[in-house]
Amino acid sequence: RDAMSPLVSANPALADDLAHLYGWISRAHEKLGDYSRAIELQHAKQDLFNSVPDAAKNKQVQRGLQNALNEIARLELTRGNITVAEVQAEASARQAKAIAESDPDNRFWLNEQCQALIRLATIQIVRDQKVVARKTLARAQFDSTRLIGIDATRVETQVYLRGSILALAVRVKTNPSQSLRTSLDEYVVPIRQRIDRATIPPPNH
Secondary structure (H helix, E strand, O other): OOOOHHHHHOOOOOHHHHHHHHHHHHHHHHHOOOHHHHHHHHHHHHHHEEEOOOHOOOOOHHHHHHHHHHHHHHHHHHHHOOOHHHHHHHHHHHHHHHHHHHHHOHHHHHHHHHHHHHHHHHHHHOOOOHHHHHHHHHHHHHHHHHHHOOOOOHHHHHHHHHHHHHHHHHHOOOOOOOOHHHHHHHHHHHHHHHHHHHHHOOOOO
């Protein structure tokens, strides 16, 4: 970090690289239990991304800013600052939505939007805002369905995203019991089939 700072002063475009480095240092402080320093570094990461020339037009920079918001939300939630976490998560979801809408067929951006909504819904549930959380989960469910439409082979979509949404749906009871059971069955069956296909021994020749 100290070695890169003078280079960034001479060439502001390198701020992107230093911002990513700050993100990794933030993770290290988190592992050490120093959440205050980890959050401070995420804010510094935001400042660096914003200093990149034409930051507003650079999708990777905007993605970095969205990631910083998401990380701050996660860290603030971990240390119990739920109101601050919600504000950051809402900003992260808005940022992710803007990026995804700029390229509707981009699976990566849509995936990030879905994950941001899951994070926001989690915080809303912690705050006992179940009605609002149901709406957030409905948006996440819509996005995950779009992702499957783009590429139904992605394990992350089929397992992690859909599973996370269903787990939160149980907590807010977004569906009647029979409907939720059907959704769970629809989630489990293709995963079980995938596992079965992966574990079937090849035929002997």
